[in-house]
Amino acid sequence: MRSDTIRLPAHAPGMEGHLHVLRFGEAGARPLVYVQGALHADEIPGMIAAHHLRERLLALEAEGRIRGEIVLVPFANPLGLNQRVLGGMVGRFDLADGANFNRLYPHLTEVVAERVGGLLSDDEAANRDLIRDALAQAADEAEATTPAEHLKRALLRLAITADVVLDLHCDSEAVMHLYTLTPQAEDFAPLAALLGCEAVLVATESGDEPFDEACSRPWFELKERFPAKPIPLACLSTTVELRGQADVSHELAAADAGALVDFLVIRGAIEGPAPQVPPVRCEPTPLAGSEPLVAPVSGMVVFRRAVGERLSAGDVVADIVCPATGETFPVATRSDGVLYARSGTRFASAGKRLGKVAGTNLQRAGKLLSP
Ligand SMILES: [Zn+2]
Secondary structure, eight states: OEEEEEEEOOSSTTOOEEEEEEEEEOTTOSSEEEEEEOSSTTOHHHHHHHHHHHHHHHHHHHTTOBOSEEEEESOOOHHHHTOEETTEEOOSBOTTTOOBTTSOOOOOHHHHHHHHTTTOOSOHHHHHHHHHHHHHHHHHHSOOOSHHHHHHHHHHHHHTTOSEEEEEEEESEEOSEEEEEGGGHHHHHHHHHHHTOSEEEEESOOSSOOHHHHHHHHHHHHHHHOTTSOOOOOOEEEEEEEEETTOOOHHHHHHHHHHHHHHHHHTTSBOSSOOOOOOOSSOEEEGGGEEEEEOSSSEEEEESSOTTOEEOTTOEEEEEEOTTTOOEEEEEOSSOEEEEEEOSOSEEOTTOEEEEEEOSSOOOOSOOSOO
8 A cells, every 4th residue: 555645725824634545556557446435524434434445455455456556535524524613523514615525626528628629539548548638637727726625626636537436425314325427327236236225316417516426527528529539438436325424333334345345346446256246226216306305394303204214205204393383294205215315403494404315206407416
């Protein structure tokens, strides 16, 4: 294992942060795999899975079984890790401006299209290499002023040339699920099966440029932009939601790291016998069909259904109880589907999102992710 650190500016002199980057296998070998944990700094399941993955990769490297290069950033957001408010940790949003640490990554398609447009040929591998170089250059040149922008640019630069990107997150309370680009769902089916995903949410554009799409979507868009030239979807990228925030244990994390290793065997980054892949537990569903359940009024939240339960349209998922009047407002789903995530707090203001159902009958448009 080789390790290095990338210095990050901070809001005050003397407070600089560092990204710790661990590299396994031979520098420059392919496939290049990029894995990061806890981009939302308070999502520890990804960080503990990264810890167990490091142990596995050290052992595999000692056995000479790393075939590609695997880059692991075990905690991707030192800025967020350092944010405290009255004893609580704030890891999802930058306290400086409220920006979500997993939104608004540089969108590189335009600048890359301009650079490579006249240079593309009928050789797919040559086009892939040309686009990769242009993406790396564009990521290097992306504007960054605030500490969070510097962090985002540094992470994107590490991942943008990878063959496989695994961004490890979790939800508030949730069962295992993942998000990916629609045309990549099939490639991620083995990972979804190995992890035991209960939902796979797909979109060609989720809105607001999350990290995984900043890595994968330029390929999809360049392919559409230049239909006469062979362009592969050369970066397979996903956001993996490792259950809920409190689901932190060595047993779960070791199993999750094992699933990631098995997937990397399938992708040819690790040498080993083909793993046994269990049957998938769900079919991919459109992110546009994922139903956010919203509190109609303020009040106490009393859930009636647990995460992982399969619901029918009309099922009551929670009651909102007004502590002043005693009135109860049932919150029902309009979709059939799995309740794959729900809020961890038990008091809601009107409009708060209480949960998410992986349905198929809604057709939402615009920005599809939670704030
Ligand atoms: Zn997250």
